[in-house]
Amino acid sequence: MNAESLDGRLLFAIPKKGRLHEKCMELLAGADIQFRRHHRLDVCLVKNHPMALVFLPAADIPSFVGKGNVDLGITGHDVILEAKMEEHVTEVLQLNFGKCALQVQVPEAGSIKSVEDLAGKRVVTSFEVLAGEYFSKVDDRLQLAGESRTKIEYVSGSVEAACALGLADGIVDLVESGDTMRAAGLHAIATVLQSEAVLIKANSPKRTEHASLINLITSRIAGVVAAGRYVICEYNIPRESLAKATAVTPGRRAPTISPLEDENWLAVSAMVEKGRMAVVMDELVAIGAEDVLIFNLDNCRV
């Protein structure tokens, strides 16, 4: 592929590997962004839009978008702050995956119990900017100066091994399930920030002709994300219990209510947040609902 074939195309950056890659592939399919990625090629043309995908490390995406070389991107909120790009990009959508927390961790068995205990000692991390800012505030608060301030050291991966290897007294690393942390004999003593994957766009794009395509792609991706967040709940309810039942399933705008052949009963259909699904079903059954059905959404525009 040559540079000319990218002329006039919107550039959309996607994490090339790691935790966010697979979910991004699902989002692109759900948004009907069609492409064929040739083996080892990191740029590929989209067949059904004037767009090209660029596959990049998640950590590099904020600066490509922030500098306007790339128009749209998907990456973690954490790496946007680590790259100091929060004023150069707009987080257009939260994508409801890649959820994790950047936490200060220390050996479970050791004598360090708090951030104040750790201050002034050695901290190893892949997030040297965020860890540096965090401990700089702690050091200021404790009035630590010069050699007494916390020493932050960068490593690019396997951060959790640093304490066992004698390189660090504590680490700052991402935690999702906590399995990695526990397996390394560590526990969290503070949270620096919460993160999830986000769709970002350039605040100062090099090309301005793509605004309407950016809006179209954003709305398609928003539809796929919402489809993963909601289910459709349908049930039958005795007419006299309708008010109680619709208080449990108010829907996004309002529930759909249809008559049944039996005039004492009504059918209700409403969108429900996936995370509330089991509780909603419990409550509906307790109120007298029958035939409670849950349907997943493939896609939607809400």
Ligand SMILES: Nc1ncnc2c1ncn2[C@@H]1O[C@H](COP(=O)(O)OP(=O)(O)OP(=O)(O)O)[C@@H](O)[C@H]1O
């Ligand atoms: N355990 C996790 N759970 C959820 N999201 C995560 C997790 N680890 C990382 N992330 C998110 O994914 C982003 C990229 O992290 P990842 O470790 O996949 O990066 P990578 O260095 O590009 O890939 P790899 O680790 O394969 O080299 C992080 O900045 C964070 O936003």
Ligand SMILES: O=P(O)(O)OC[C@H]1O[C@H](OP(=O)(O)OP(=O)(O)O)[C@H](O)[C@@H]1O
């Ligand atoms: O709390 P958990 O669910 O165990 O997830 C946390 C781990 O996930 C990430 O690493 P990843 O597995 O992506 O590999 P990496 O160390 O190569 O970045 C992160 O750096 C932690 O090590």
